[in-house]
Amino acid sequence: MTLQITGEITNIGEIQQITDNFSKRVVTVKTDANSQYPQWIKLETNNTKNALLDAFKEGENVTIDFNLNGKENNGYNQLTVWKINKH
Numbered sequence: 001m002t003l004q005i006t007g008e009i010t011n012i013g014e015i016q017q018i019t020d021n022f023s024k025r026v027v028t029v030k031t032d033a034n035s036q037y038p039q040w041i042k043l044e045t046n047n048t049k050n051a052l053l054d055a056f057k058e059g060e061n062v063t064i065d066f067n068l069n070g071k072e073n074n075g076y077n078q079l080t081v082w083k084i085n086k087h
Helices: 047-055
Strands: 002-012 016-019 022-031 039-046 061-071 076-086
Touching (some): 022 061
Parallel strands (some): 039 076
Antiparallel strands (some): 002 022, 002 061, 022 039, 061 076
């Protein structure tokens, strides 16, 4: 499932090497900043998409296109970034 989120980058993590063939990087985006109830959403890039975040810094407003993936056997959800644009 493909979704989109707009907000302010509040944190960009370092690349984490999970296995020889898999690495990931976490980015946190604050949505609804002017709301009484802002949300902080953690999304991930992986492998070749980790470099997408090099062009961004904390405090920038962005729109992120991501995939929502889930696994039935462990109830784990993953928000995987595939595109990111500055405002």
